[in-house]
Amino acid sequence: xxxxxxxxxxxxxQKTLAKKIGSDIVLIAARMGQVGFSNGRYSDSPERxxxxxKYFAFVSPDLSEEELEAECGAKLDIDEANVSIVLDDTMxxxxxxxxxxxxxxxxxxxxEGGHLLVVSRRQPQELLPFIGxxxxxxxxxxxxxxxxxxxxxxxxxxxxxxxxxxxxxxxDPQIISLEAVQEYLWQKTRDERRVQAANAAYxxxxxxxxxxxxxxxxEWPYEVPTLPKWHEFREGxxxxxxxxxxxLGPRGQSRNPQFKRGTTKTQRPVVRFxxxxxxxxxxxxxxxxxxxxxxxxxxxxxxxxCVGCGxxxxxxxxxxxxxxxxxxxxxxxxxxxxxxxxxxxxxxxxAEEKKGRERVIYPFVTGTGLEVVTAxxxxxxKKLPAKGQTRSKSKRETV
Numbered sequence: 001x002x003x004x005x006x007x008x009x010x011x012x013x014q015k016t017l018a019k020k021i022g023s024d025i026v027l028i029a030a031r032m033g034q035v036g037f038s039n040g041r042y043s044d045s046p047e048r049x050x051x052x053x054k055y056f057a058f059v060s061p062d063l064s065e066e067e068l069e070a071e072c073g074a075k076l077d078i079d080e081a082n083v084s085i086v087l088d089d090t091m092x093x094x095x096x097x098x099x100x101x102x103x104x105x106x107x108x109x110x111x112e113g114g115h116l117l118v119v120s121r122r123q124p125q126e127l128l129p130f131i132g133x134x135x136x137x138x139x140x141x142x143x144x145x146x147x148x149x150x151x152x153x154x155x156x157x158x159x160x161x162x163x164x165x166x167x168x169x170x171x172d173p174q175i176i177s178l179e180a181v182q183e184y185l186w187q188k189t190r191d192e193r194r195v196q197a198a199n200a201a202y203x204x205x206x207x208x209x210x211x212x213x214x215x216x217x218x219e220w221p222y223e224v225p226t227l228p229k230w231h232e233f234r235e236g237x238x239x240x241x242x243x244x245x246x247x248l249g250p251r252g253q254s255r256n257p258q259f260k261r262g263t264t265k266t267q268r269p270v271v272r273f274x275x276x277x278x279x280x281x282x283x284x285x286x287x288x289x290x291x292x293x294x295x296x297x298x299x300x301x302x303x304x305x306c307v308g309c310g311x312x313x314x315x316x317x318x319x320x321x322x323x324x325x326x327x328x329x330x331x332x333x334x335x336x337x338x339x340x341x342x343x344x345x346x347x348x349x350x351a352e353e354k355k356g357r358e359r360v361i362y363p364f365v366t367g368t369g370l371e372v373v374t375a376x377x378x379x380x381x382k383k384l385p386a387k388g389q390t391r392s393k394s395k396r397e398t399v
Contacts, residue, residue, distance in 0.1 A: 001062060002071060003175045005168070006081045006109060007040075007055040008095060010266070013149045014087050018055040020161050021085070025057040025168065028176040028184045034061045035068050041076060050264040050307055052095035059175050081109040083172055085164060088147040089120035090266045090327040093130045094222060103222040103263055105132030112136040115171040116212075117205070119145050119160070122328070124210040130328070133217040140210045143167045143201055147266060159197040166198030170205040178202050250300045250335040252292045261288065262333060265308025267324040270351050273298050273340045274381045275321040282312035282322060292337075300337035303330075319384040320375060323355045330354070348380055 005025060009018040022038035029036040040055035058072040072078070077097060086092065086106060094103040107116050116138065118127060124140045148160035162185060169178040178199070185194045245254045269282075276298055283291040283299050290306040291299040308327065316322040340347040361371040378384060 001060060002068065003059045003082050003172065004072070004078050004080060005057040005059070005083045005085065005175065006078060007057070007085045007087065008091050008106065009053055009055065009087045010091075010147075010149070010264075011051040011053045012049050014147075015053070017087065017148060017161060018053075021164050022055040022057045024161070024165060024184070025059065025176060028165070028180045029059040031184060032177060032180050034059050035063060035065050036060070037065070037069055037073065039073065049309070050266070051261065052091055052097075052263055061174075078109055080111045081114060082111055083115045083117060083168060083175065084110050085168070086116065086118040087160075087164075088266055089118050089122060089127065090147070091263070092118065092127050093327065094263050096261070096263050101227070102224045103260075104224075105220050107131055107134060107138070110134065110138050113138060115139045115141055117141045117143060117164070117167055117171060119143050119147065119164075121146065124212075126328075128212065128216050129218060129331070131212075131217045132220040133214060134212070135214055137214070138212050139171070140212050141167065141171060141205045142208045142210075143205055144208075159194065162194045162197040163201035166201035167205040169198070170202045171209075248293055248295045250292055250294070250338055251302055253289060255289070255302070255305055260304045261307050262304040265306060265327055267308045267310065268303060268306060268327050268330060269301060269308075269310070269312050269322050270325045270354055271299075271301065271336060272321050272348065272351055272378070273337065274344065274348060275318050275378065275383050277318055277321075277383060279317060281315045281317070285311050285315045287311060294337055296341075298337060298340075300335050302335075303333035317386055319386045320355075320378040321383075321386075323359070323375075325354050325356075345380075352377070 005022075007018045007021055009015065019038075019040060022040065026036035026038050036057060036059040038055065038057040041053050054077070056072075056078055058068055060068050063071070084107060092106045095106055097104050110116055113136075116131075118140070120127065120142055121144055122142070124142065127140070143163060145160065145163070148158055149156075165176065165181045165185070166178065169176050169181050181198050182195050185191075185198060242256045243254060246252060271282075278297040280299075283293060287309060288305055288307050290302045291312070292302060294300055308324070310324050313322045313324050336347070336351075339350070355375075357374050357377075359373040359375050361373060
């Protein structure tokens, strides 16, 4: 028997966190007399910031180390998962697999009766409208918290790592048991906080386990690309060029259709076109060239290519003109500029509803509480400088 675990994370930002979870699953399983190993996809180059990536862990009570590695070690992806962990809930909208074989559902590899564990502050009913349907029942578990970006080059310790281990023990004790997790954390750290964090997550997940039926979720809207058969390859090495072109308007700039990085973002920019001064900074500074010049001098956004880096919001000189908003507040990638041209007042109302009044500022060490800034409402067409804003602040504690 083999238990397969996949850890879905954001490239670079959560790499060390995912690696720690995967390796500790193996070490804890070994204490239980099982055999395991962990590996992961390449994900540490700067151009892969935030892109969906995976770490894997494999545990078996009856195979030898050689047999387990022979079964599981030579693949860039797994065929099925008993537990699928999602460290950033915006990935439930779909992920780009290795070599971009289309946008795939987050639960694609999950087996019947398996567990999808999501770190989120949302309820299952809020996540399922983005998750593809399965023809069988499985379980959705919520581990309350914000996306932990504690896996950059230096590990930022916020107890997400220990909490995920406790949650796995609650979902499938055949992989790792709570007692083994407790013993491992205590002997490794001598820190009671870490043991208690795992215990609390264990109880929390057991109380927040939701059974997903074939009626739940959505019909997956993205097409799976058709890969050529071996006999259809051309001779030699052929890399077709991306057709070049330019025209004013939505999607007017030529882009590589095989490199849509929209699932990379946890937030997307929302633009108040009525506040835009046409300074061109968003268009010039966007590292992924996802802004399209329009005939009226404004700049549309192609959300299929936007990675949510926030550069446009940083450089915009106008107060509340470009604001980064939680990706899970949106259900499609349609052109915001076309909406604005069709119904300016309706678009402004929509943009303000999506933005809300809260602006979240993440601390250097995640998991220690978020600073929430209350933004002032800006009247239609009133262009104010972004500097020197007067804002009230509050603190949101994280688990």
